[in-house]
Amino acid sequence: MSLDRVEHVTEETPRQATIFDVARLAGVSHQTVSRVVNDLPNVRSSTRVRVEEAIKKLRYVPSPAARALVTRRSRTIGLIATGGPEFGPSSTVLYFNAAARDARWSVFTANMTDSDPGSIRGAVEAFLRQNVEGIAVISGHEGSVDVVAGMELTIPLVALEATAHAGLATVGADQYSGARSAVKRLIELGHRGIAHLAGPADSVDARERERGWRDELGANDLSARVIGVGDWTPSSGHRFGASSDLSGLTAIFASNDQMSIGLIHALNERGLAVPRDMSVIGFDDIPEAAYVTPPLTTVRQDFERIGRDMLSTLLSRIDGDRTTELPQSLPALIERESTGPAPGRSAVSAAGSTRD
Amino acid sequence: MSLDRVEHVTEETPRQATIFDVARLAGVSHQTVSRVVNDLPNVRSSTRVRVEEAIKKLRYVPSPAARALVTRRSRTIGLIATGGPEFGPSSTVLYFNAAARDARWSVFTANMTDSDPGSIRGAVEAFLRQNVEGIAVISGHEGSVDVVAGMELTIPLVALEATAHAGLATVGADQYSGARSAVKRLIELGHRGIAHLAGPADSVDARERERGWRDELGANDLSARVIGVGDWTPSSGHRFGASSDLSGLTAIFASNDQMSIGLIHALNERGLAVPRDMSVIGFDDIPEAAYVTPPLTTVRQDFERIGRDMLSTLLSRIDGDRTTELPQSLPALIERESTGPAPGRSAVSAAGSTRD
DNA sequence: TGAAGAGTTGTTAGCGCTCACAGTGTGCTT
DNA sequence: AAGCACACTGTGAGCGCTAACAACTCTTCA
Structure with missing residues (x-):
């Protein structure tokens, strides 16, 4: 007596029905049940219906363990x-x-x-x-x-x-193109000193964004400068924003939005207004991006x-x-208010390569 | 061909070793192997060692499917x-x-x-x-x-x-106590008109935070007013911040940080400075919270x-x-710069219950 | 009319493991 | 020296399923 699921006075054992229980109820072999369950051909439709009813009635569900064991x-x-x-x-x-x-x-x-x-x-x-x-x-x-x-x-x-x-x-x-489009826009806005706040060195995405930034600058004969290598967190953005030498810079392309937020905060603490004194562009378009002050220009990823x-x-x-x-x-550039025209050339001391 | 490293000339069958393979190699029964694998007692230590060596040699790993099937x-x-x-x-x-x-x-x-x-x-x-x-x-x-x-x-x-x-x-x-501690602090700072920007109605957490806010106000004989029921997103915070009647209010307790961020942004757009004109307190302590402008006072959850x-x-x-x-x-109140003393009483017109 | 063929169904043998139990050997007691 | 407990080890069954094949039932057409 192995299949006795009843035997208990009240105490219903909720033992799962097996393929054999279904077979018995439907009056077929377990193999036919298997065929129905796996939707194989060569089952008479009347049989199929009978089996399906039995399955429903017994609330049969195939055991993935057994199935995995054999298949x-x-x-x-x-x-x-x-x-x-x-x-x-x-x-x-x-x-x-x-x-x-x-x-x-x-x-x-x-x-x-x-x-x-x-x-x-x-x-x-x-x-x-x-x-x-x-x-x-x-x-x-x-x-x-x-x-x-x-x-x-x-x-x-x-x-x-x-x-x-x-x-x-x-x-x-395509992180590379996303980054290029961001930098391109900055250049269109008249910026010449465009630095990068990089993401962690072991991140391919970070490297691709940096490469896009660098290549776009190179294509415009602008020089590249990395102000820091962060770890994606706002706090790392803040750290580099607080300590970096910003001379000759009018824009910073940060490798993600969170670092941008920390960066902007540090900039504000130094008395620099964004975007008046410095434009900042991020990457990702996190939900907060549109609501920080100023709303973040960024590159949206889907x-x-x-x-x-x-x-x-x-x-x-x-x-x-x-x-x-x-x-x-292809990521899309979302232009909000953390970017603006480059401030008067007076501030752009290092833009010796301004020749477009 | 990308990852196909197989196809080796010798055609080694990489069939996983079973418990029987191990048993044969170790010169014991499969049951003894099972005992070793499951760390059961009553196995002579010399036997155990032999089995373990066989396991290592054959790179045997038990099949969870088979195990699940029986256990x-x-x-x-x-x-x-x-x-x-x-x-x-x-x-x-x-x-x-x-x-x-x-x-x-x-x-x-x-x-x-x-x-x-x-x-x-x-x-x-x-x-x-x-x-x-x-x-x-x-x-x-x-x-x-x-x-x-x-x-x-x-x-x-x-x-x-x-x-x-x-x-x-x-x-x-304990969302309730977290909320109470936030509101309590606001009251200590002299605020009397403390509104709530609630989280979604079907969220227990949101309801608990609202209850904490309401009870703390009640304990101080202050009246309660909900300025909106958001959906946790910054954009919902912004929506209610932009459209709500703020008369008589000097502080808002938002049900999470993201809504706080949207809310503060809307407040700024209306010409209200935080915390000068309005204190705002959030909940969660997301990583950005310390770096938005102003840095967010919030309740940290672990x-x-x-x-x-x-x-x-x-x-x-x-x-x-x-x-x-x-x-x-127990969540902890993190006090940053989005909260401050209540502005001069002149602004507190609706604070009729100011009696303490 | 019957045999090939197609469609349909059943039978058997595992998949790799654990459980229950049946053995075997060893040391200790009386 | 027999008995017995105990530690150790082996045997067989079966978990629920699918794969392979055997068997059966109709058609269909020579």
Whole structure:
């Protein structure tokens, strides 16, 4: 007596119905039930209906464990996210998850505030043990992706990156062009001394933004100067804003909005008004950006699209399709009030290369 | 060809080693291997060592699918998170995940931007199918928890809430006291007309903050006025800041920092300086709070602690321990520059109840 | 009319693991 | 010297499912 689910006076055992229970009720073999459940052909429609009714009646749901055991598939993805609760990555994670839910895939998440190789490897191993069919990495730190890529997995890997990475699928926004468009606008406004407040050195996005800034300046024969390398936080923006030498500068392109906010605050503390004395431009367009003082000019990224693109790329890789193009979205410049015309040339002492 | 490293000439079958492979190599039965793997007693230490060596040599990892199939345990948790990428919930989710990883549990996440009952039920059902052993709900919307609670699950459920919910475990910060302390400080500063910019009506946290504000005013015989019910976003704060009748008011307690930022911006647009004409106090202490203009006085919540508390509460519930006390952390008032002494009484026309 | 063929259904054997229980050997007691 | 408890180890069954194949029931057309 193994299948006796009753036996209890009242105390109903809520044991899940199995494929055999359904088979018995529908008067077919368990295999036929399996066929119906998996939507395979060659089942008479009258039989199918009978089985479906039994399924409904017994509230049968297939056991993923049993299924995974025999098929070696899990319909499950592992997601590695490093970094703190910054707006951008958080949003991407959120929409990646939402997209997976829509596609009826489950996702395991491993969050870690740091990104040391050991933790990442441990997380990947845990995922592997869970039979995930693909891994996604949403990380600011470039190293994270390399660690995972270096593990030579046999399952697909997708990373959030601004540039193509040797041999692995990356999805993201075109940080480079976004940065160039920001700097271009500054130049149009008459600025010549345009500094950069960079993001962390191990972030590809940060490097791409810096490269865009540098190239746009170079294309206009303007000289480039980095006033600091921050860590994305407002407090790092504040730190460099407070301590940097600002001579010859009329504009600063910060690598994200949060640092811009800290930077502007520090500028104000030094008696510099934005944008009168100094224009500031950020990156991301966080929800607060429009409401700080002054409202921030920034480059908007579509995090929802990036998250969803990552998922669909990963899913098509899992389906064996390695040819699909990798999506790259184009960030858009949002002009608000932290930027304005360059102040009178008097202030632009270092703009020796003004020759446009 | 991108990640295809396989295809090696020798055609090694990379089939995962099973418990039987280990048993054969170690010269014991599979059951003994199982004992070693599960750290059960009654295994001679020399045997144990031999088995461990075999495990290492074969790179054996137990199959969770097989294990789950027989034990009906999965060492897995389902996490439901609703709402957008706001700082608070995102942080809680992040630290909950991190804590789970530390405890060697896996977590499935279902993110949804809305919180309609159908989606939530669907997510819970998916979790159940995956044999999760517990469910956590991190949601601004009160309804979300009720939906899950209403499903009468047999597995433990933990929710992020400010108040005890009928019969289910909730973890959170004491929003009520946090709010009271904020309002108390405002009163100490001489304010009498202290309005509230509320959070969404379906948020328990929002209601608790409002209740704290109201009670503290009542305790001081001050009258209460809500200038709007926002949705946590800066833009809703801005909307109410722009349109509200502010007569008789010298301070506003906003239900979160983001709305405070929008609110202050609107105030400035109306020619009101903060804190000279109006003090504003927020809630959460988001990273930007210290760097906006003026730096925001706010009530700090320890999201890391909340996330970790949620996990440990859930885990102890899963272990059958229903008696553990539910952690409640106490938010701390952080006083910065968006609050100041009440302006001259001349402006306080509606403060008829000024009698202390 | 019957045999090939297509459509439909059932049977069996695992997937990799744990559980329950049945053994085996060792030391200690009487 | 027999008995017994205890530590250790092995055997068999079965978790719920799918894959492979066997078997059965109709058509259909020579």
